[in-house]
């Protein structure tokens with residue numbers, strides 16, 4: 001698609017379908033993000049389920065419409081459950097998203113992320129530094145942990161390589177969100193810088209991507225771009241009412257819940273890169 005108008009219409013069509021179908025999204029995620037992630041999914045129209053015990057995954061994961069795996073507060077005992085969930089999702093042909101939080105921060109985290117990447121997530125969504133760490137396959141001596149020290153727009157080629165190597169769609173968040181399947185790349189120019197001052201907004205947008213690919217699993221790039229754009233649009237509207245990060249968090253959730261067709265048509269900014 002070349003026309004910005006088509007992307008806007010598609011974003012609205014995706015949101016409408018999501019609200020109608022209310023997909024069940026399983027999240028195996030870090031302790032920091034659980035609350036915001038579940039609330040973002042609910043306000044968009046999806047059903048969140050924070051289910052991470054290996055004892056129930058073989059029975060529960062076949063019932064979900066998509067899965068989001070996030071390694072933010074990873075310990076060795078969580079990894080087997082993540083792998084069983086990914087395996088189950090693959091077997092059941094359900095899309096899943098990997099959020100490689102702070103992939104370059106330590107060898108333990110990097111190894112876990114690369115192992116999960118090898119299980120072929122439908123989409124990998126990370127910040128610039130996380131995507132770069134996965135491509136290089138090496139720990140970053142100057143890592144800032146969960147925060148990025150790279151601009152998303154500077155890692156477009158790295159994201160393309162990662163998509164080619166992994167077979168996953170790769171999404172890099174930042175001032176411009178980038179989504180690529182290894183051939184084409186699209187840029188999403190929505191969002192506000194203050195999102196970086198609210199913890200787990202990246203984690204939450206990854207879960208939102210899972211909800212969008214659940215309702216359009218055959219168009220991973222398009223569904224991912226819609227999710228990133230609409231989250232950004234909600235933050236722009238929320239920012240008009242916010243006094244700082246805490247109130248933006250609240251208004252972001254309200255704005256996502258209230259998104260209407262006119263707002264989506266006026267604000268969605270997705271273009272080919």
Ligand SMILES: Nc1ncnc2c1ncn2[C@@H]1O[C@H](COP(=O)(O)OP(=O)(O)OP(=O)(O)O)[C@@H](O)[C@H]1O
Pocket residue numbers: 101126127128146147148173174175176177190191192193194195196198199200201202203204205228231232
């Ligand atoms: N400079 C910016 N301007 C506008 N939006 C931004 C900017 N930086 C990040 N965002 C938006 O903030 C959201 C979170 O992206 P970010 O890159 O901060 O994720 P992250 O580092 O994984 O976050 P976390 O680890 O806290 O969950 C995304 O929707 C992204 O588009």
Ligand SMILES: Cc1ncsc1CCO
Pocket residue numbers: 030032033072073101146199200202203
């Ligand atoms: C702050 C933090 N630490 C581990 S996960 C997480 C949430 C944002 O990625």
Ligand SMILES: [Mg+2]
Pocket residue numbers: 099101102126127146202203
């Ligand atoms: Mg993150």
